[in-house]
Amino acid sequence: MGLVWTFLVVAAVATAAFTGSVAALTGAIAESAGKAVTVSIGLVGVLTLWLGLMKVAEEAGLVTQVARLVRPLMRRLFPEVPADHPALGSMVLNLSANLLGLGNAATPFGVRAMQELETLNPRKGVATDAQALFAAMNTASLQLVPATVIALRAGAGSRAPAEILGATLVASACGVVVAVLVSKLLARLRIGDSP
Amino acid sequence: MKLLLDTLSTWAVPLLVAGIPLYALTRKVNVYAAFLEGARGGFETGIRIVPPLTAVLVALGMLRASGALDGVARALAPLLDPLGVPASVLPLMVIRPLSGGAALGVVGDVLRSEGPDSYAGRLVSVMCGSTETTFYVLAVYFGAAGITRYRHALPAALLADLAGMTAAVVVVRLLFGG
The missing domain is CATH 1.10.287 (Helix Hairpins)
Known part of the structure; x- marks a missing residue:
């Protein structure tokens, strides 16, 4: 990540020098740094609420039951995670919340899943195959109801704001399939194993 | 339904x-x-996300302010136009993995200027709904677990975005016509 990050920053400064927008950079740097804190702090509320509710669900045995429903699929996707590991339950909750378009709840579940997967990690700080796959699946975002987009379409006066539901589902399913295939392939090739 | x-x-x-x-x-x-x-873990996790998110958002903010993203979109336009991606949609493809707020801004612009029921309007809707703000998701999830080396997660995630957007073009053309 150090390589990617440095490249992005250097590319930005080089382009700015070229386009004559160096002055704008200074403002953007301070503004973005401030935004990172606002976004993180903004997450604290939903993180706290859903991590609390999740603990309640866990003690009631709900998380294990939900995880059991899709265990065959999860075992194939994440073979290195033990069958009864709490990470599986968190991952299932995260993926279901994403599917329903409940972004607020999905993030805490995903964060928790990632932390639980880290307990299985022999090389702390270096993503495991399971963590990389789980992250890639999340960025592909399979969802039934893209609520924000539908609201924007309705606001712009669309005759059928929700007519894009089916197309969105198919497109995001393609994204998830590619995320899984590419992650599995790259994991096997051990590409990116060096920093 | x-x-x-x-x-x-x-x-x-x-x-x-x-x-x-x-x-x-x-x-x-x-x-x-x-x-x-x-x-109890909520606050600590939120604070833990601050450093990685700062790093990622600053880099992306700099890229936007430098005009690099617009440059990439302009350079790609002649290549992608024949493939069914109008020039007005291209900025979304470049910005979608980087910034959720900016992506919604582009979607709003296209919906207003070309109409939500136009080809471009439907295409931006499907593209935006079927992908995620990849860099943000990676920064938050990996940041919360203290992961600094993403290994193949970034290329896999970006290829998935590309696949989702390509599928969006194909599906919108098939379902609604170009």
Whole structure:
């Protein structure tokens, strides 16, 4: 990540020098740094609420039951995670919340899943195959109801704001399939194993 | 179908917030104590996300301000136009993995200028709904777990974005016509 990050920053400064927008950079740097804190702090509320509710669900045995429903699929996707590991339950909750378009709840579940997967990690700080796959699946975002987009379409006066539901589902399913295939392939090739 | 999905997404959160404690009570769980125990990690996790998110958002903010993203979009336009991606949609493809807010801005612009029921309008809607703000998701999830080396997660995630957007073009053309 150090390589990617440095490249992005250097590319930005080089382009700015070229386009004559160096002055704008200074403002953007301070503004973005401030935004990172606002976004993180903004997450604290939903993180706290859903991590609390999740603990309640866990003690009631709900998380294990939900995880059991899709265990065959999860075992194939994440073979290195033990069958009864709490990470599986968190991952299932995260993926279901994403599917329903409940972004607020999905993030805490995903964060928790990632932390639980880290307990299985022999090389702390270096993503495991399971963590990389789980992250890639999340960025592909399979969802039934893209609520924000539908609201924007309705606001712009669309005759059928929700007519894009089916197309969105198919497109995001393609994204998830590619995320899984590419992650599995790259994991096997051990590409990116060096920093 | 649409009504069912709408109802589902409207009711899901309130039902979960009420249903989980109710079910736990019937299982004789000490609901309040369990809630507080789980919730305790929320603040710490939020704070833990600050450093990685700062790094990622600063880099992306710089890229936007430098005009690099617009440059990439302009350079790609002649290549992608014959493939069914209008020039007005291209900025979305470049910015979608980088910034959720900016992506919604582009979607709003296209919906206003070309109409939500135009080809471009439908295409931006499907593209935006079927992908995620990849860099943000990676920064938050990996940041919370203290991961600094992403290995193949970034290329896999970006290829998935590309696949989702390509599929969006194909599906929108098939379903609604170009």
